[in-house]
Structure formats: structure tokens, C-alpha cells
Amino acid sequence: MAAAAASHAAPAGQITCKAMVQWVKGGDLTEETIQVDPPKAGEVRVKIVASGVCHTDWSEPRSFPSSLTPEGSATPGFPVILGHEGGGIVESIGAGVTSVQVGDYVIPLYIPECRECENCLSQKTNLCSRTDETQSSGVLLDGTTRFSIVKGGKTVRILMFMGCSTFSEYTVLPEFALAKVSKKAPLEKVCLLGCGVTTGYGAVHNTMKVEAGSTAAVFGLGGVGLSVVMALKEAGCAKIIGVDTNPAKEAKARAFGITHFVNPKLIPEGDTLEGTVWQTNGNGLDYTFECIGNVKVMRAAVECLHEGWGKACVIGVAPPGAEVAIRPFQLVCGKSWTGSAFGGTRGRTQLPKYVNAYLEHRPPFVDDFVTVTLPHTDVNLAFHLMHEGKTLRSVVTFPHEGDAEVAEHRKAHHAKSAIIFLHGLGDKPESWQGSIEWLAGKASPNARAVCLAAPVKAITKNKGETMTAWCDVFEPWPLTPKSRDDIAGLEASVAIVHAEIDRLLAEGVPADRIIVGGFSQGAATATLATYSYGKRLGGCLNLSGWLPAPDHFLAPSRRSPANASTPLFWGHGLTDDVVHIDNQKVGAAAITAQLGAHVTAKQYAIGHDSNEAEFADIVEFVRHRLSGMPDLHH
């Protein structure tokens, strides 16, 4: 347990844990050690295992007041713990809590379901009003929060965000703001039902009640837009028109179910967006969904509706103060205009059903939305990936060091990944095994380390001996070539690595979660094996800058198009040979250009050995490659 191990006496039940805290408007989130008080009556303390990173976590705090509110305040402000798309396990319950028990799996709800307020009782809306007053002020119902941090000898209160604050190992919520879901659910996936996926998915089924055979258009094909598409396909729509200014989104959106794609940037002069979309169905569409937050697009989404019955749904969140306009005649013509928050979903009632459907391999298919799973400290990187359009959703996980319950969950659900590592000439298998296993463990709980070693007769190189002569003291050398011109040796060693990759694929490890690395001669084989393999791999780790016969290596016939841009980490020491091309020593930049791959090239001062700075870089590279991180440079 991460619980109160502090040396000073912590108040009873208080937990000391890690959280990502935002201290100032627009600032990066920083990892802090915080205190989380026990739940009061009606409250539940939740161990957050994972949290999706939503655009609102980035955008909304930018409209908070900018002054620090160190004692907590009646207005939202800072410091604050963001995050509202979490998956967790109930750690403890306050007095009177009956709907969840310790150990239950839960999804926090930023729109709760108290089942007692006027809105809940109406059964006409999902907008529970119970926390209206407090949630926007960053506090729980009693006007305080359970988060605090000791800074400069002073205890500082930390505010909540959207009533959830899931960027923390522990958070406290009212019991009515928790959806209890199946314990079979992978929390790293179903956390996305806490906002993004449900927002789009629910809008189709709950808010618009789309029927089979309908026609629909979806404006904006990010995570929310694609969850709309997923639900439209499930509803049996006859036509689904996807609209996005980014042509790169078309292929993925087609895989989700769009039948037509419109790029507003490619509409001929004189034509309009609404006209173009309207025409895709002859007389306009039955349903449209605005998933951007752009008031001009919201208008177009009404104008392209079929008269008499067309219905437009606003899902996107417009900037504060924005206003939207329409010609009233559009409404007189029988078109209607509505909106949806959290997909019109009653969280406690409906999320358990969504999770069960997912577990039965029916929509919502949340896995399709998780682009990358990163450690919590990478939440700022997750924002960056989001803005680059590289991710549908990033999920961050929380450490819970030493927590058996979380470790078991991860073992059961985390994606498999593997690093194949080839040691250098003269290295014994055990000289790298421990390091590579450690590296894999740092990357993911389900990462495997596969160390390939050659049998060694002797590992002493006599002064003055050539490399080839030295190699001859070893057993026949299946894994590392004898010299950079030993083509047969290279081919043999590459074949062994490719067979190892094939074996991992057969075990269910995805190709893009496999990286091949090596040291010295092992690095040569690893690099050649990566860039000649027929399926896209996760990356290549070359720990010595050693490359075999560059003409051979760079020959187009040896390069697989699948791995043309696979990232390469290149740690080249000063004492190592740099690559020779046309009898000239060539540095990493030239190789980068010839490879076409994204190369992280670093030259470290101490040569053949790794140092601490290098190791930190290696850890980051391996962690990101094994977690399926998109390559930022392509």
C-alpha cells in the first residue's frame, strides 16, 4: 500500500500519495506528494488506477482565475488536481455509504446521479443538479476538499476539478458520483467511458435515439466524433458522412463506419459546407452531430438537415462567451436543434451496462480509442500528443508502488510488449539480462525481456588481435557477425531475431509493441533486423552506434517499407567506430538522412559504456516505444 508511510504522525486514515498538480494557469502539471483525507459521511475514497486525458483538462483551467488560492477558495483556482476520466477501485467508504463496497471497481462521474434531485427524478435529463453549487467551486458538498500538500511547512489545500480529480493515486467523491462496474473490466480502458467515449456514444442512443436506416453527418472526427460514428453504425445508419479538415482522419473514420468523407478545405469555391453535406443525401440528413465546438459549424449542422424532421445535436464545447446564430426559418421548417452533455447518460444506471457490453465484445469498443498508455508523469506529454492530433485518447496510469491489488490488475489487463536484446561480442548473457529485465519492467508490467546470447568459449581479447581473429575464439557465432563485412554472419543473425519476433507475435504481442535492441555487434544485428522486418515494429535501440556493412544495410533491397520510419535510438560512444560510408566516417545525421527513420542520436562522453544520462534517455525511449506511443516526428 502507498498508505501513510510518512515519518511524522499523519492524521488517522490520511493517505500520502502521488498526484499531478497544476499550480498556475496554463502551467505544466507537476508530480507532487500529497495527502488525501479519509472520506466523510456519504463519501468514498477511490484508488485511481488509470485516467484518460481529455481536452477539457487542458482547456477549462485556462479560464480559472489566475491567482493562487492557497487555503482553498470559493472559486475554482489553483493549486488543482485535474482529470475526470478515471477508472479506480474503492479503497474506503464513509459513514452511511451503501451502494459501493471496498474493492468495487468504479468510474467517477462528473455528472453524478443522486436519484433525489428534481432533475434526476424527472427522468427527462441526465443533468443531476446535486453538486451544481460546489463542483464548479472545486470542492465537495461540505465546501472543502480532501486534498492537501505541505509546502514550506504550511499545509495548502488543493482544489478539485469537475468533481473528480482523477490525476491522483487517490481521490474522494460522493457515493452518488460513482458508477459501479464489473470487476472484470480493464480500468485502463473503461476509464474512457467516464467522458469521451460515452459523450459521443450516448448522444446517438440516449439524446437523439437514432433509428436503423437513418442518415447522419458527424462534424469533427476526433475521439468524440468517432464514438458518435461507432454508435451510428451500431444503430444501423444507412449513410454516415464524416466531416473533418484533416484528410489523415478519413481512413480511421472509415474503419469506424463512415461511408462518405467531406473535407471542408476541399470544397470548390462557390459551394458551402452545408450545401455539400446536404447534397450527399439528396435532400439533407436525418441527424447531425457537431463535435468540435465551432459555432459556424453548429449552424452548418442545422442547415444541412432534412426539412420537417432533421435533428442537430451540439456536443462540442464552444469557447466561453461564444454565441451561435441561425435563420429562424430553419426551425420553422421543422428542423430541431438540441445538445447533449455526457451523451445524455445516467452514469450509475447506464455505465455498468456499457461496460458489460464492452466485455461481451459489443459496442462501445473502448479499446479502439486508446492510442497510448503512459505513466502519470507523462500527462503533459499526453496534452502535447492531443494537440498534435497524434492521439484519439492517451491514458495515464498511476504507480501504486507495492500495491498488490493494482499489480494483479495490470498483470491481467495491460498490453503485452517485449524487448529483444542482443548483447555485444564477448558479453555474457547475464551481463545484460538484469538491466534489460529492469528496463522492460519500467516500461510496462507486461513487457517481456528476451536476451539473446551467443555461446562463449572465452571472452579475453589479446592486445593486437584483429576483431576477426578474436571472433574465432568463440563458438560458431550465430548471433553477431564477425565483422561489418561478414554478410553471411549478418544474415544468419538477422534470421534468428526475425524468428524470435515471429514467436512473440504468435504469443499475441503486437508488432508495434516489440522493440529490438543491442549492444556493440549485437546492435548491428538489431538494427539490420528491425529495418528489414516485414511488419512495423515499435522501435530500435542501438546502444553503440555500430552498424554492419553500411552499403549492405542501406541497400533498398534490405529495407522493409513497413519499417521505413520506425524510430531508432542511437547511443554512439566516442570510442566506437562511426559508420563508414565510402571510406569516410559518417555521423548519425547522415545516417538519419539515408535511413528516413526518426533517429534519436546521442553521443555520450564515455564511449563504449553507458552512463547515467544515457540510461535515463534509454528508459524514456523504451517506455514510450513499448507503450505504443505515436512517433511525434511523422
Ligand SMILES: [Zn+2]
Ligand atoms: Zn472530458
Ligand SMILES: [Zn+2]
Ligand atoms: Zn440528482
